[in-house]
Amino acid sequence: MEYAKEIVTEEQKKGEEEEQVVTPWEVASKGKIDYDKLIVEFGCQRLDQSLLDRVFKLTNRQPHVFLRRNVFFAHRDFNEILDAYERGEKFYLYTGRGPSSEALHLGHLVPFMFTKYLQDAFKVPLVIQLTDDEKCMWKNLSVEESERLARENAKDIIACGFDVSRTFIFSDFDYVGGAFYKNMVKVAKCVTYNKVHGIFGFTGEDHIGKVFFPAVQAVPSFPSSFPHLFPGQDKLRCLVPCAIDQDPYFRMTRDVAPRLGYSKPALIESLFFPALQGETGKMSASDANSAIYVTDSYKDIQTKVNRYAFSGGRESVEKHRELGANLEVDIPFKYLSFFLDDDEELEHIREEYGSGRMLTGDIKGRLVEVLSELVERHRAARALVTDEMVDAFMAVRPLPNMFK
Ligand code: TRP
Numbered sequence: 353m354e355y356a357k358e359i360v361t362e363e364q365k366k367g368e369e370e371e372q373v374v375t376p377w378e379v380a381s382k383g384k385i386d387y388d389k390l391i392v393e394f395g396c397q398r399l400d401q402s403l404l405d406r407v408f409k410l411t412n413r414q415p416h417v418f419l420r421r422n423v424f425f426a427h428r429d430f431n432e433i434l435d436a437y438e439r440g441e442k443f444y445l446y447t448g449r450g451p452s453s454e455a456l457h458l459g460h461l462v463p464f465m466f467t468k469y470l471q472d473a474f475k476v477p478l479v480i481q482l483t484d485d486e487k488c489m490w491k492n493l494s495v496e497e498s499e500r501l502a503r504e505n506a507k508d509i510i511a512c513g514f515d516v517s518r519t520f521i522f523s524d525f526d527y528v529g530g531a532f533y534k535n536m537v538k539v540a541k542c543v544t545y546n547k548v549h550g551i552f553g554f555t556g557e558d559h560i561g562k563v564f565f566p567a568v569q570a571v572p573s574f575p576s577s578f579p580h581l582f583p584g585q586d587k588l589r590c591l592v593p594c595a596i597d598q599d600p601y602f603r604m605t606r607d608v609a610p611r612l613g614y615s616k617p618a619l620i621e622s623l624f625f626p627a628l629q630g631e632t633g634k635m636s637a638s639d640a641n642s643a644i645y646v647t648d649s650y651k652d653i654q655t656k657v658n659r660y661a662f663s664g665g666r667e668s669v670e671k672h673r674e675l676g677a678n679l680e681v682d683i684p685f686k687y688l689s690f691f692l693d694d695d696e697e698l699e700h701i702r703e704e705y706g707s708g709r710m711l712t713g714d715i716k717g718r719l720v721e722v723l724s725e726l727v728e729r730h731r732a733a734r735a736l737v738t739d740e741m742v743d744a745f746m747a748v749r750p751l752p753n754m755f756k
Contacts, residue, residue, distance in 0.1 A: 459625030665712030
């Protein structure tokens, strides 16, 4: 008996070491996130070169840097969206944000920068859900504070450059009701408690708001939730760009869609943007030194990058020259691969830094330049966003030229 007990303990230990947890509320792993394992676990597909080639052909422009660098790396039925688009059929985009903090960090910008590109490249309408209700329920924020944050975050989102003639931004507290709520109830009737327990891990201790919330995030995938935008277009397809931690919501949505007579939403999913301290999860809004914020000054960025960015450089210059940097773990190189648009320059840095000719101080210096430029551009754009513009994006209105 003693012996058997030992074995179980060892196995449990091993299991724990390997464990990575990826849910919409928690991303944790002991080491690097194993994205291949996630793809298998979640049942999505890898985005391959042939799909990128098709995007290039259909949009007549170089695929976005996030596609070229495999930042958006997984999908569900993206090929079907492209098939339909090729036949001349339209689709719409749906993405969102849970407004849990005042200032956005770079990781928060990733899906919006990418969605803006998709909107421009495919010329399609976009709905953006601000889940003030979600954050109120999960983060213990008051209703009023969640509403305020939603509006503040809307300004940052608008600053990413969305086209007001093709974009509807809504907050759940304001918009849920009518056709949207009817779809929520239809979804809720299809999903048992056992099912959400399986997908999201809810237990008997979780309050009932959490159990019902997945229906709120599901239904923007259905065109009939927006009668002012898509009247009589119940078959219109939906493409959701998101980070892969949102996949569970859409697994549930795709499961119920056919039963309600809707198309399954297609997904295009990104990696997490790593914390400055290294690639073990996504950045945490609660540790100010783990992330670069869009409100950081040049000095802040410089200090954070120089002091906290985990380096794959070696402990001495001699060793560095001899072995070269370990690019697998180097955060400055990772960040540049997200935000340095110039493919040739990135390749040059890969060669030089990877072989030890370029030093850690040099790559960090280049990163500080790239990030401050990005943050400065964002700050300037956000300063121009007025309350009237927020109202205009959030007005419940038809978008007559949304496919042009
Ligand atoms: N749950 C997301 C968050 O916490 C917000 C969200 C709502 C979302 N709908 C979405 C994200 C659709 C991506 C796609 O940030």
